[in-house]
Amino acid sequence: MVQLPNIPNITVPFSVVVLVHFFFASQVQLTPLFAGWVPSYLFTHLGLMMIALWVAYQKRDFEPIIAYIIAVAISMLNDIIMLGLYFEDAQDATDGEKSKIRDTWRYSAALVIIHLLAKPLCILYALFAAFMRYNARREGNANDYERIGGSDGQQ
Structure with missing residues (x-):
């Protein structure tokens, strides 16, 4: 896979x-209407983006994935709750305007709805x-592990 310059171990696809995630989270923040949704959505998706960066950086570990x-599942639940709580109130507040x-x-x-529908695809990609x-770990791919010893891997 293609490596980004000067950033170790981050592959382009992840x-x-x-x-x-950054695009959707930043575009949703345009709404100044309801104060309850924006901070919850912002902090949930900021954490999600940090965990996604962790996944991109740690290529060998399963814990970040x-x-x-889990973070995507929690953010899906948060999005559903926020839409349920604030969607109708915000719609009523803007009907006459x-x-x-x-x-x-x-x-x-x-x-928010499009991002919510895209999150199962993110889970499938993570799986x-x-x-x-x-x-790669099962096959013992030499690219996944550091060599110990000399430059050719033999002592």
Whole structure:
């Protein structure tokens, strides 16, 4: 896989997952309407992005992948709860308005729903990454382990 320059052990595909999470989380923050949703969504997805970076950095370990899957499941639950609690109240607050606030709120709510629908794909991708790491470890791939001893690996 292609390596990013000056950043050790971060492969491009999982970095793309981090960028997708960052895009959705930053675009949802456009809504100034309800104070309850924004901090919860921000902190949940900030933690999710940090765990995804951990997965990208630790290529040999399974713990980051398991933590990432759990974090995605928690963020899905959080998104469902936040949509259930604030969607109708925010819709009622913006019904009579013909302003940018209503349009911005609808845009943010649509992105929350799209991000929520994309998260099962992120879980499947993480499971695939775990499977590939397991296969590489089982086959004893020389690229996954450091050599001990001389430059050719023999003493």
